[in-house]
Amino acid sequence: MHFAYFSLMTLTWTTKPFNALTLPELYAVLQLRSEVFVVEQTCAFQDMDGQDQTAHHLLGHSESGELAAYSRLFGAGVVYPEASIGRVVVNLKFRRYGLGRELLRQSIAAVAELFGEQPIQIGAQLYLKEFYESFGFQQHGEGYLEDGIPHIHMVRL
Template sequence: MTLTWTTKPFDALTLSELYALLQLRSEVFVVEQTCAFQDIDGQDQAAYHLLGHSETGELAAYTRLFGAGISYPEASIGRVVVSPKYRRYGLGRELLHESIGAIEALFGAQPIQIGAQLYLKGFYESFGFQQQGEGYLEDGIPHIHMIRA
């Protein structure tokens, strides 16, 4: 499966793109993970949005990207999500690879921090992320801070 990747600041998103990314985040983070939380958190406007569209134009994968000093002291990747319809194609690996490349293109090579769900620790370690500190609960889900040097 081949995705078409685009990276846009908030103000360049079309209404359809914004709707699709909010719908996908809600589908996975709120409904699938049964987690009532404030997804629209006031940080989208400061983020770059990495969108991976399928051949049919559907949003299949998404992350939001931040420069250093916005979410964390380091640059960061958040809201990492692949649509349930497009799982099992290795798109999570492609999404993270594209996200790291976009961070480097936007802000230069530098450390990247994430707040990862604990069960994905091995996945992120395969990209060079290392756990920093103790785990914590976020919205009832075990998380860890990880940094890629």
């Protein structure tokens, strides 16, 4: 029964540059990223890396207004020579209902809308390789460790 509710859940998607984020939105973003990337993945790293200011932020809010999904988007030449998507995260309360797939669909569409159709590069956690491949990303180069977690570069042409 829960699956039916969540599978029909509609998120409200917004894309904003850093300076347009409200303080509550920024707090929710940083809280979600910390909950997942630092606490859940037990990885001590500097999440606030100075790149948020140059990113566009994709926020997916639930009907109750809670931040359910998030990613940050960059134009070509900011992080990689290609446009890029990073900090892709779904709130634990909203997982297992396809929101990760919807988040990535929304992220790819937002990159195209903001920067035009173009290649997108990501630094993906290795265990998510097949997930990203299902969206047309292909491994580019050798794997590497980032903050103790195996990663690979992937590009979607």
